[in-house]
Amino acid sequence: MKELLIAVTGASGTIYAERLLRAAAAQDLRLGLVITTEGARVAAQELGWAVDFDSLQVSGLPREVEGKVLHFHPDDLSARFASGSSAPDAMVVIPCSMGAVGRIAAGLGNDLVSRAADVCLKERRTLVLVARESPMSIIDLRNLTSLAEAGAVIMPAAPPFYEKPQSLEELADYFVARVLDQIGIRVEHPGRWGG
């Protein structure tokens, strides 16, 4: 069974994380979840999630996800994903703040998100960064370029509109399907372009 680590950082667009969790929970995957403190703040604002960092419980997660995801503390550098010997098969940072982009690009490794991402890069595992900021500064763009050069897949949170999604959830699902494509999981949905 493949192992996927999902990281939620403090950028807008936490709906993408929710929809990815929902889609991933329906697959034969071992799922890890790490939410930064700022990610929790934005998810509270956008989704109504409440993250308790002591008990590592998240209230507000979709019901389909409950019991299917192992939650890690963002400061836990002893978590298994912090070691190259236990790298996940893939990691998706969704949404990915410019702060997280900067920390990963600088190789800081001083929190679980940046360390696990660093591990994915050095162990040649798939690392997908759903970067979200607008506009981006030249610093953000340089950091993203460095990360692309290091092997990360940069997927700006830019969903497709051509199949006329009827809701925000549907729009996010179309985008999340493209994220899953990157880790070798194909989910059928009406948002795929058929020509």
Ligand SMILES: Cc1cc2nc3c(=O)[nH]c(=O)nc-3n(C[C@H](O)[C@H](O)[C@H](O)COP(=O)(O)O)c2cc1C
């Ligand atoms: C409501 C809200 C929305 C934000 N949206 C973004 C965003 O879209 N992109 C971004 O890079 N930062 C955004 N930020 C700022 C980040 O949360 C901030 O830089 C934070 O330090 C990122 O921390 P993290 O990378 O540890 O999650 C937002 C902050 C708030 C409170």
